[in-house]
Amino acid sequence: MRTVALIALVLVLSFGCRGGQRSPTNNSSGTNPDPQSEPLTLHRLQEDTFRYFWETTNAVTGLAPDRYPSDSPASIAAIGFALTAYPIGAEHNYISRDQATDRTLATLRFLSSLPQGPGLENAAGYQGFFYHFLDNQTGLRSQDWEVELSTVDTALLMAGVLFAQGYFDGQTAAETEIRTLAEALYRRVNWPWAQNNPPLITLGWKPETGFLSHDWVGYNEAMLVYILALGSPTHPIESEAWTAWTDHYADDWGGSGPFEHLTFGPMFGHQYTHVWIDFRDIQDAYMAGRNSDYFLNSRIAVDAQRQYAIANPSGWTAYGSEIWGLTACDGPGPFRLQFNESTREFRGYSARGVAMTHSFDDGTLSPTAVGGSIAFAPDIVIPALQAIYDQYGDYIYTGYGFLDAFNPSFLFNVTPEAGRIIPGVGWIGSDYIGIDQGPILAMVENYQSELIWNTMKKNPHVRRGLERAGFSGGWLASSGP
Secondary structure (H helix, E strand, O other): OHHHHHHHHHHHHHHOOOOOOOOOOOOOOOOOOOHHHOOOOHHHHHHHHHHHHHHHOOOOOOOOEOEEOOOOOEEHHHHHHHHHHHHHHHHOOOOOHHHHHHHHHHHHHHHHHOOEOOOOOOOOEEOOEEEOEEOOOOOOEOOOOOOOEEHHHHHHHHHHHHHHHHHOOOOOHHHHHHHHHHHHHHHOOOHHHHOOEOOEOEOEEEOOOEEOOOEOOOOOOOHHHHHHHHHOOOOOOOOHHHHHHHHHHHHOEEOOHHHOEEOOOOHHHHOHHHHHOOOOOOEOHHHHHOOOOHHHHHHHHHHHHHHHHHHOOOOOOOOOOOOOOOOEEOOOOOEEEEEOOEEEEEOOOEEOEOOOOOOEOOOOEOHHHHHOOOOOOHHHHHHHHHHHHHHHHHHHEEOOEEOOOEEOOOOOOOOOOOOEEEOOOEEEOOOEEHHHHHHHHHHHHHHHOOHHHHHHHOOHHHHHHHHHOOOEOHHHHOOOO
16 A cells, blocks of 8 residues: 555656534534535634634633543643634634633643643643643643653644734733743743754653654654744754754655655645744745745645545545545544455554655545645635535534544445444544644634734744744845844
8 A cells, every 4th residue: 555655646746647611602512413504614614613622622721632522631732723723713703802811821821830840640741841641630641541741742832822922912911921921831841851862852751761762853743843942042952953854854855847845644744833834935955955945845745635636546435636635633443454356454543645755545534634734725725625515514514613534435334443434425533633623723814814824923932943943035034023
């Protein structure tokens, strides 16, 4: 499967072919028995997806569940997306600015109050980083499994924290406190401590075993880690870290002609950092040498995914010009079953996508791969969202927007561990995942108003991080805040 998918990518590129207390609402269940009774508009998609964050996040602590409605711990990355969601809600009058202020302030106060330390228990993090998953009630390290102190999830959280700091610019006591707490949370992250193999940054750390054995090297979602670490006013890493990060791009660059770009299989890797940073027309040394930029690179990645679905080398059901979307998501597995006269692997939650160094495709598609890419390629994404809604909306679109994933090829007489099989339709996931809902909501906003991008452009830490990584041009050429 990996070889077939990789060959298809090369052809395409060459020839162009993650509970708690909830606020009362009109629809707290998030269900919609007849989704197609209303047309799918970007306004509706954004409002429904916003309501996911507003209604599933704990109003007192700000803890956001990793997934819903399944029981799950809180996800610090999902909190970062939730903090990004509240200003969007206020801008569109889904909630008032005062409501957004109150929820944001409650979240930052709670995060600031959580204990940090190296022990096995009674800590939410260490060295300013937070554990990947936190207990829904206490906010301490989740005891469901041996959870790591996560550098990338902390970065996603801090991006939301800094966005809140920039958005709430009023002189009220509450908005002033938001800015103060946000600054303190960001300043205490000790990025050099996480450089177990300098100048690179480790994926994480566990009190039981120490640093994880792998470091973040490009190209993937950890661009955000390095930019925030380079921009720290208190614990910055050295500029050489960005060079070390980009030194590994050679493994991921592929294709030729107009489709030549940095590949990364799951679409989330092309989305996450872009939620908060506008990469249009700004370049580091690597992209300048390629006569490209990271925004254009993501645009090409979207087009390549669509072309891969059109080519459909593995013969999956429904793939085509408007039905596509590979990323990390839920799935119907784990199974090994016969499909089109060959044995195929079907996974549960897994990274899916097609790239130069790693590929996996089991016919499972995720709306976040599409919706989270709207700012890059609206001409491709908007028809795809509409087609997915028209063909599968009765099953995958409910009161909180699109469920996480679906697989039209999975029509086997088996019982999946999660989700359900609908005869004639395929496997349908049963959960929303916070880190997949977030890019849909945020990137629709960036496409429509550039709210998040424009707010973050004013942040001196983000500017400093980009400049120390060697970025120049575009909006960076203007005077700083």
